[in-house]
Structure formats: structure tokens, C-alpha cells
Amino acid sequence: MKRYTLTIVEDAADVRQRLVRLITQHTAFELLAVSTTMVDGLAALEKHKPDILLTDLGLPDGSGIEIIKAIERLHLDCEAMVISGFQDEHTVFDALEAGAKAYILKHDESQKITDAILSMMEGGAPISxxxxxxxxxxxxxxxxxxxxxxxxxxxxxxxxxxxxxxxxxxxxxxxxxxxxxxxxxxxxxxxxxxxxxxxxxxxxxxxxxxxxxxxx
Amino acid sequence: MRWRGNKTVGLAALFIFWFGLNYFTLHSPLTLFQAPNVESIQKVEYVASAATSPAALKRANWSPQLLPDSWNKNHPDVEQIWYRSHLFYEPSSDELLGLYIPSVSHNAALYINGVWVGHGGPFNKPLSRHHNEPLLFSFSPQLLHVGENRIDIRVATTFHDQGFLSELYFAPVTQLMDAYQLKYFVRVELIRWVTVALFLMGCITFSFWLARPQDTIYLILSMIMMVWGTHNFNLFVTNIPFSTPIWEALIMGTLGWAVILIVLFIQHYIGERNKRVESLLFVLAILGIGIFFLPTLEAVLHIGYRMWDVSLIIIGLYAEFLLLKEYWRAPKRDIYFMLFLGALMLVFGLHDILLVNHLIDRQEGLITQYAILPTLLFFSWLIVYRFVSSIKRAEFLAANLEQRVKVKKEALQLQFEKVKVMEQQQLLAQERERIMRDMHDGIGGHLVSVITLLQAHKGDVFKKIREKAEHSLTDLRFVIDSLDPVQYELPTLLGTMRMHLQDQLDAAKIELEWAVTDLPEIPDMSPHRCLHIMRIVQEAFTNSIKHARCQTMKLMTGVVELDAPHAFIDIIDYGKGFNLAINRELSQGRGVKNMHHRAEQMGAILQIDSSNEGTRVRLLVALELSKG
Incomplete structure (x- = not known):
């Protein structure tokens, strides 16, 4: 079975650790890089060309939206997914405009998160x-x-x-x-x-x- | 095509008028004034002599002459002629007698039987000028003998070929008076008053120009009036204040300048100013001053009557052409009327030029002054009309401005209110954003983490804590959602609630039938009202999940007409129901009380119906703002 490659950009340590654990433990995913800033996230995206970009939006040096926009600019075959905070739909909407395909809530249950990523890769599109x-x-x-x-x-x-x-x-x-x-x-x-x-x-x-x- | 047809008819009428006027003015003898009803004296004797009294003519050589006598034809080189006639007088009454001379150029004196009776004015230079004025000498019958009497008339002219004497009329004054007075009035009196009026109007128009210096047309019109007024002096000033050549130059100059100014006026009026023509006219006007410097009267008259006057006719024709062009472009009534006046001036002007050049009988007299009168009246009317129109337009604009200001003010008011609402929304959005940021990794995140942690632990205490935490989280979500204007759409608000309720319903294994429909906008939605609706709906769901023991619930919306249209939200469970009267715990519990209280607070109606087939909670929200 093909494994989806991923990069993660998240500055909050607890969320990042949880996601890393979740992804590395899952057989369907292969984690290529983890970044904590927009600049690093952009570099990782360009270098690794992952199937999936998992990014937070509020990063210390800028917005995750910039990384999402880079996918289009670099002509990458990559699906962006937003790691959203609690009830943050307006921000998620901005990310969708920039080209994100789905979003997860960082406090969602683990199962929900991995399901959401897989669902996106199979053509699903979450919406509220x-x-x-x-x-x-x-x-x-x-x-x-x-x-x-x-x-x-x-x-x-x-x-x-x-x-x-x-x-x-x-x-x-x-x-x-x-x-x-x-x-x-x-x-x-x-x-x-x-x-x-x-x-x-x-x-x-x-x-x-x-x-x-x-x-x- | 109809337009063009009208234009053609208009021009045809103009040319018929022009040719008709031309014919009657120039080709048929113009007898404007009735002769007195007495026999005229035509057969006279004359002698060209510079003598100052008949006594000096005793040895003169008299020749016969018929009146009227135009010197240009009969005696081109003399400046004074004595005329003699013999009258037979039979006394009938003591009535005053008179000798009426309808036309003379330039001055005459009457002697009866060698006795001086009267004169037009002094004979020394500058000679008194009566070329436009009839003369009537009245005298006592005692001056006459019974039988033959001798009448001597001394006639002098300023320039030899201008001399002229019309037929004479001898009769009692009463019989001559009417003819004399009519001619005097039309020739002199009228023109004098017109001249006064011209100066007055000129002053008024000039003051218009002083008030609005940007409107050059006022200045031009006032100058036309003044200049023409000055030109009119020639027709009634008999004793001129300076020498004849200068006087003639003044009269010719003013005529030319008036015509030039009229062309300028027309150019300004039409709004088509030809700079080259204007420069040419300016040069011509300057050249006109040259007439004043000509050495002799002969030169003045020669240059003036031949060259100056002919060039004026050409300028006049150009003005008429301008008007014709304008009329053809846009046939307007004012231009059309000007064309008629232009034709009148051209024909009358031509008449006078022919007259001073001896091509028309001098007895007819000058007539251009009668053409300028309606022209100037019309110009003045145009200016007044313009003035009044612009005042009217200003008034209209002012009135309109008030209206426009009112409309703009209302629009601004509306805009302002919109901006206010937008500002409020902006503030709300900012506030929401702030709370969201706080929530992001703050209280909301923590609550979610706590709930997730507690899920791993069994036991009543943990369960209770988890329920409390979940309750807090829901509350928090409501508060945040209520700040989001998107939630002001009732179906979206309910849809969002459904997402949040889904876990609870799944846990209780309750199937939810969703029957939300399009709803009109709820007026006056606010975070406050939003929150009330969410809490009432939440409470209704919580009650049903806790107490109804149902497997199915339904949420339904719609519009119902009570006294006014209301949107309703029904939360229905198909559970065991409760008796409102008996089930004190439920009907009087804090939950239901709170629901009623909230409904009241937001001005909505809450209805709870329960039977053993289930319970329906209905919230009714008015769709129209209540008046007052």
C-alpha cells in the first residue's frame, strides 16, 4: 500500500508532538519533516515535495496561508490541510481560498484526525x-x-x-x-x-x- | 426633413421681405409725409450770391428755377443761393401767416418785401444745420401789401453739392401747422427721445457689464447704444459746437463704429467668434479715426461717403451672412428675428448712402435711424431675456440645490448608519477575533483536552466532571458563535448547533430528523438574541435527551402567521412526554424557567406541548419589527 508523505508545520509544542506521534504510528503515512515556523515550513515543502502539507495558520513568523499558496506557485502535487484551532472557521475559510483542501481541529480525537486526512486524500471535502x-x-x-x-x-x-x-x-x-x-x-x-x-x-x-x- | 422644410420656408419669407423692402425703399419715391393741403410754390427765381441781405441783390442777375432744387444737379459749385418768389396777397383775416419749408440743406432765412422774418440759425461758420428738420416761419399779415409781394429766401450749405431747397408752402399758419408738426415730431422730436433712451439704456447695460465684467456682450451693447446715440446728434443738433469737418467726421465715425460693434455683438451672441474678422474690424475702427485728421471737408465727405460707407455695407452683409449661417445650423427664433432686422438695416443704410451720394432725392431724408431703433430694442430685449433667464436658472438651481442637498443628506445619513452598523460589525469581529485568539490554545483548547483526557477514565465522578466540562465547552462555543454575523442567518445558526449537538445525540443513540427550511431574515438580530435562541434550542435538546427516552427527534423550521408573520423553530421528541401540571421537576425546573425567561427577554414566544406521544418545544420569533 502506498504511504502518503507528509510535512507538518506547527509551533505549539503539545499539538506538534501529538500530531507527530499520531502520524508516525499510522501505517498510511510517512513523515518527512516537522517545522515550527513559516520559513522552515516553506523550505521543507520545497525540499521534500510531500503529498500532504499539514499546517497551522498562526505561525510566529507569518501565516501558514503563505505556505499553502506556495504549493500552487511551485506546481507541487500536494494537498494542504489546515490545523485549526477551536472554532476557527473564518480563518479556515481564508485558507480554503488560498488552496487548502481540508481542515482538522487540533483537539479532535486522534481517530478523527487520521480519518480526516485519509478522507481528503480519497477525495472528501469537509465543510461546515x-x-x-x-x-x-x-x-x-x-x-x-x-x-x-x-x-x-x-x-x-x-x-x-x-x-x-x-x-x-x-x-x-x-x-x-x-x-x-x-x-x-x-x-x-x-x-x-x-x-x-x-x-x-x-x-x-x-x-x-x-x-x-x-x-x- | 420637416425641420429643413421649415428652415427653407423661413428663409424664403426673409428674402421676400428683403426684396420687398428694397423695392419700396429704393425704387419707388418714398413719401412719408403728407404735404400741406395748399398749393406749393415751385416756380422761383434764383441767384447764387454770398450776399447777406436782399438789399445787396438789387443789381443781381436772376434766373428762373423750379423747386425742389438740388444743387448737386443744378448749381454744383455754390455754397449760398438766394431764391425769390412773388406772392399775390388778398387780406381776408388777421390770421398769422406762415411759410413752410419741408426740407432745406442746410440753413435758410426768410425775408418778406426786404424785411427779415426769421432764420433756422446763424449763417456764420459753423453753419446751422437743418437738413433733417422742417422749417416753418410765421409772420403777421401786416408785413404784406395787398397785391404783389416779394419773398426772398437765403439758403446756405456747408458743402457746395449738398445744397437743397424743397417746394415752399405759403398759407395761414393753422393750415401748415399739422404737416410741420408731424414731420418735426417724426424727424426730430422722436429721434431726440430715442437718443435720450439710448444713452439711458447704454448706461444701464454698462452697469450690467460693471457687475459682470466677464460678459463682454453687455459692454458691446452699451457701446452700440452710446455710439449710435452720438450718431443721432446729426439729426437734431442744429448749432454744432465745433467745425463742420470734425462734426462730419464724428457722425461718420460713430456710424462705422456702431456697425462694427453690431457685428461683434452678433459674433458674441452666436458664440462663434472669428478672431481674424475681429482683428480686421478692429483695424477698420482704428482707420475710422483717420477721418478726423482729413484736411478738408471735401476729403471728409469723399472718403466718408464713398469708401467708409461702402465698407460698412460690406460689414453689414457679413453680419447678415453670419446670422444666416447660424440660422441654417440651428433655426432659432431670435436669430431669425435678427435676420429681419439686419435686412431692414441694410436696406435703410443703403438708402442713406445712395441719398448722401445724390443717387436718391435728398427730400426723402435719412432713414437708418428708424432701422436701428427696433434693432436696439430687440438686442436690449435679448439681453434682458438672457438676464432674466439666468436669474430664473439660478433660482431653479438654488431650489434644486436645496432638493439635492436634502437627497444627499439623506443618502449620507443612510451611509452613516450603514457605516455605524459596519463599524459595530467590525468591532464585533475584532472582539470575536480576540476571544478566538484567547480560545485558540487557551480555555477552549484546554477544555477539549480535559474532555479527551476524561474519556479514558471510567467512573461516575469522572463522568460528571466530563459532563460539566462538555457543558462549559458548549457554552463557550455559543458565546463565540453568537458574535459571528454569519450566525444571524437562523438556518446557519441551527446547522452549526447541529454539529455541536451531534456527539450528544450519537451518545444517546437518538436519530435526528432535520427539517430546516429557508427562512426570511430575522430583523434586529444581535449576539444577545443569537445567544438566547441557541440556549433555548440547546435546553430543549438537553431536556429531551435526558428525560424523554426517545429514539427519534426532529428539528423543524417554518413561517407561521399569528397576528404577524413569525419564524418558528420546533424541537420535537417522540418520547414519553410529561404532564406540565404534574411534572414539577421538569415544568418548574430551572431549565424550563430559563427557557421562558430567555424567550421573554428576546421578545419571542415559547410554547411547550407535551403528551404521552412526545414533546414539542416551539420558539416563535417575529419577522417584522414591532412598531413603536
Missing amino acids: PVIARLMLQRFKQPPKTEAFEPIEALTERQSKILKLVSQGFSSKEIAEKLDISYYTVTTHIKNIYSKLQVNSRAEALHEAAKLGLLMQ
Whole structure:
């Protein structure tokens, strides 16, 4: 069985130790590097090119979001997962925009954490009502810049799924309600994540272009 | 096309008017004034002589002459002529008698039987000028003999070829008065008053310009009025204050400058200022001053009547062309009216030029002054209209401004309120962020760790501690969630609660049927209200999990019309239920009391129905803000 390679970036010692223990003990994973800062995390990512990046967001020298963004920049085949604190969905949302594919809560049970990582690698996409609501808001109004038109819009089906998630329905219930498979629901959610990232990247480019124009 | 058609018709009307006016003014004799109803004296004798009294003419050589007598034709080289006529008089009454001379150039004196009766003015230089003024000499019948009487008229002109004497009328004054007075009024009186009016209007317009120096058009108009007013002096000032050449130069200069100013006025009015033409006009105006420096009266008249006046006609034609062009571009009524006035001025001006150059009978008199009058009136009206319009526009703008300020103010107010709300949200978000940071590895994390640790330990005490810890964690989550504006959407709030409740439900092996629907926005949501709703829902779930012994629960939302639309949240368990009256523990326990209290606090309605088939807790939240 193929083992997924991992790097971990986490500054809190207890959480880091717990995660290291958890990963090293699990047969499905191979831990390549552990870092405590953004700079080290970036270096490890570039050097080891892991399958999975597990990163905290609030790092002493910057945000984990920068490491997540580097995946795209370096054209790595790597899935980013956010180690989130207690009820931190707004921050998680920012990470999703940057390209993260999933998140775990650092105080979740061990089983839950490893399950979540594996589920991500099998194409799952965790989501909560708050994140779904934030997504709907994000896609509804192209934010900040009036001139910016989001490249990717949600399909009707995707909107419907997000709405149901935001109302507290589980993926299973949604599948039943819409008469589609559970797998289709998660695929949709994953696609929504990608669109979110595309739009956010396009918007960043647009902003940069505008700034460039102003600088001339 | 209809537009163009109207334009063409308009221009056709203009040219018909122009040609008609031209014909009646220049090609048919212009008899504006009725002659007195008496026989005129036409057959006279004359002698060209510089004599100052008839006594000096005893040995003169008289020749016959017919009146009217234009010297330019008959005696081109003389400056004074004596005319003699013989009248037969039969006394009938003591009525005052009169000799009426409708037109003379420039001055006349009357002698009857060698006795001086009167004159227009002094004959010494500068000669008194009566070329525009009829003369009526009245005298007592005692001056006449019964039978033949001799009448001598001394006529002098300032320049030899301008001399002229019209037919004469001899009759009692009463019979001559009407004709004389009418002509005097139209020729002199009227023009005098018009001149006064021109100066007055010129002053007013000039004060307009002083008030608004950026509006050059006021200055131009005031100058036209003043300059033309000065030009009019020629028509009623008989005893000129300085020499004839200078006077003639002044009259010609003012005529030219007025025409130049009129062209400038039109350019300004249309708003199409041709700089090259303006420079040319300026040069011409300067050249006009040159007339004052010409050495002789002959030179003044020659240059003035031939070159100066002809160039004025050309300038006038250019002005008319400008107006035509503008009219063709945008056919407006004011421009159209100006075109008519322009035609009038051109024809009348041409008439006068022909007259002073002896191509038209001098008896007709000058007429340009009658064309300038409506023109200036119209210009003045235009300016007043402009002035009034701009005042009206200013008033409208001011009124509008008030309205606009009001609208803007309201918009600002709204904006301000929005900003206030946003600021509050921002503050809330910051506060939430702060609490979150505190929670991140702080109390929340610790609680989670404690709970995880306790899970490994069996025993009642541990279980109780764990329950307490879990309760604290839930409370903490509620507080944090209540600060998140995303949770103001009731379905999202319920969805989030479901996530947190799921572990409890799983532990109790209770299946949850989820029936949340779209709900309208709850007005006036706040962290406070959010927290109340969460705690009421949480309490309802806790009660059912603890006491109902059910296997299934349901959460349902919807909208119901009471006296006003309300959103409802039903938490239903299909358990054993409880009798509200009997089950004191439950119905009066702190939990249910708290639920009611919270509902009351947030202005919601709480209904609890219980039977042996289960319990339904219904929370009703108004969807409209209550008035007052």
C-alpha cells in the first residue's frame, strides 16, 4: 500500500508532538519533516515535495496561508490541510481560498484526525454550515473591487448544495434530497473549493494589475 | 426633413421681405409725409450770391428755377443761393401767416418785401444745420401789401453739392401747422427721445457689464447704444459746437463704429467668434479715426461717403451672412428675428448712402435711424431675456440645490448608519477575533483536552466532571458563535448547533430528523438574541435527551402567521412526554424557567406541548419589527 508523505508545520509544542506521534504510528503515512515556523515550513515543502502539507495558520513568523499558496506557485502535487484551532472557521475559510483542501481541529480525537486526512486524500471535502454560508456570500458578491468579475461562478446544483450545507444538512441527507450519490455531493464540494481558489487567485492578479497600473 | 422644410420656408419669407423692402425703399419715391393741403410754390427765381441781405441783390442777375432744387444737379459749385418768389396777397383775416419749408440743406432765412422774418440759425461758420428738420416761419399779415409781394429766401450749405431747397408752402399758419408738426415730431422730436433712451439704456447695460465684467456682450451693447446715440446728434443738433469737418467726421465715425460693434455683438451672441474678422474690424475702427485728421471737408465727405460707407455695407452683409449661417445650423427664433432686422438695416443704410451720394432725392431724408431703433430694442430685449433667464436658472438651481442637498443628506445619513452598523460589525469581529485568539490554545483548547483526557477514565465522578466540562465547552462555543454575523442567518445558526449537538445525540443513540427550511431574515438580530435562541434550542435538546427516552427527534423550521408573520423553530421528541401540571421537576425546573425567561427577554414566544406521544418545544420569533 502506498504511504502518503507528509510535512507538518506547527509551533505549539503539545499539538506538534501529538500530531507527530499520531502520524508516525499510522501505517498510511510517512513523515518527512516537522517545522515550527513559516520559513522552515516553506523550505521543507520545497525540499521534500510531500503529498500532504499539514499546517497551522498562526505561525510566529507569518501565516501558514503563505505556505499553502506556495504549493500552487511551485506546481507541487500536494494537498494542504489546515490545523485549526477551536472554532476557527473564518480563518479556515481564508485558507480554503488560498488552496487548502481540508481542515482538522487540533483537539479532535486522534481517530478523527487520521480519518480526516485519509478522507481528503480519497477525495472528501469537509465543510461546515458556516463555511458553506461564507462560500455562498463569496460567490454572490464579487468583493471589494467593482471591476473584478469572478471567473468561476457556482452552478445551480453547487449553490443548492452549499445552501443545504449551510442549513445544517449532512452530505448524506443532501444526496438523498437531491437524489444524487454521496460521492457526487463531496465531488461538488471539492469543485467548489477549486473555484473559490481560482477566483481568489484571479482577484489577486486583478488587484495586482490595478496596482501596477496605478504605479505607472 | 420637416425641420429643413421649415428652415427653407423661413428663409424664403426673409428674402421676400428683403426684396420687398428694397423695392419700396429704393425704387419707388418714398413719401412719408403728407404735404400741406395748399398749393406749393415751385416756380422761383434764383441767384447764387454770398450776399447777406436782399438789399445787396438789387443789381443781381436772376434766373428762373423750379423747386425742389438740388444743387448737386443744378448749381454744383455754390455754397449760398438766394431764391425769390412773388406772392399775390388778398387780406381776408388777421390770421398769422406762415411759410413752410419741408426740407432745406442746410440753413435758410426768410425775408418778406426786404424785411427779415426769421432764420433756422446763424449763417456764420459753423453753419446751422437743418437738413433733417422742417422749417416753418410765421409772420403777421401786416408785413404784406395787398397785391404783389416779394419773398426772398437765403439758403446756405456747408458743402457746395449738398445744397437743397424743397417746394415752399405759403398759407395761414393753422393750415401748415399739422404737416410741420408731424414731420418735426417724426424727424426730430422722436429721434431726440430715442437718443435720450439710448444713452439711458447704454448706461444701464454698462452697469450690467460693471457687475459682470466677464460678459463682454453687455459692454458691446452699451457701446452700440452710446455710439449710435452720438450718431443721432446729426439729426437734431442744429448749432454744432465745433467745425463742420470734425462734426462730419464724428457722425461718420460713430456710424462705422456702431456697425462694427453690431457685428461683434452678433459674433458674441452666436458664440462663434472669428478672431481674424475681429482683428480686421478692429483695424477698420482704428482707420475710422483717420477721418478726423482729413484736411478738408471735401476729403471728409469723399472718403466718408464713398469708401467708409461702402465698407460698412460690406460689414453689414457679413453680419447678415453670419446670422444666416447660424440660422441654417440651428433655426432659432431670435436669430431669425435678427435676420429681419439686419435686412431692414441694410436696406435703410443703403438708402442713406445712395441719398448722401445724390443717387436718391435728398427730400426723402435719412432713414437708418428708424432701422436701428427696433434693432436696439430687440438686442436690449435679448439681453434682458438672457438676464432674466439666468436669474430664473439660478433660482431653479438654488431650489434644486436645496432638493439635492436634502437627497444627499439623506443618502449620507443612510451611509452613516450603514457605516455605524459596519463599524459595530467590525468591532464585533475584532472582539470575536480576540476571544478566538484567547480560545485558540487557551480555555477552549484546554477544555477539549480535559474532555479527551476524561474519556479514558471510567467512573461516575469522572463522568460528571466530563459532563460539566462538555457543558462549559458548549457554552463557550455559543458565546463565540453568537458574535459571528454569519450566525444571524437562523438556518446557519441551527446547522452549526447541529454539529455541536451531534456527539450528544450519537451518545444517546437518538436519530435526528432535520427539517430546516429557508427562512426570511430575522430583523434586529444581535449576539444577545443569537445567544438566547441557541440556549433555548440547546435546553430543549438537553431536556429531551435526558428525560424523554426517545429514539427519534426532529428539528423543524417554518413561517407561521399569528397576528404577524413569525419564524418558528420546533424541537420535537417522540418520547414519553410529561404532564406540565404534574411534572414539577421538569415544568418548574430551572431549565424550563430559563427557557421562558430567555424567550421573554428576546421578545419571542415559547410554547411547550407535551403528551404521552412526545414533546414539542416551539420558539416563535417575529419577522417584522414591532412598531413603536
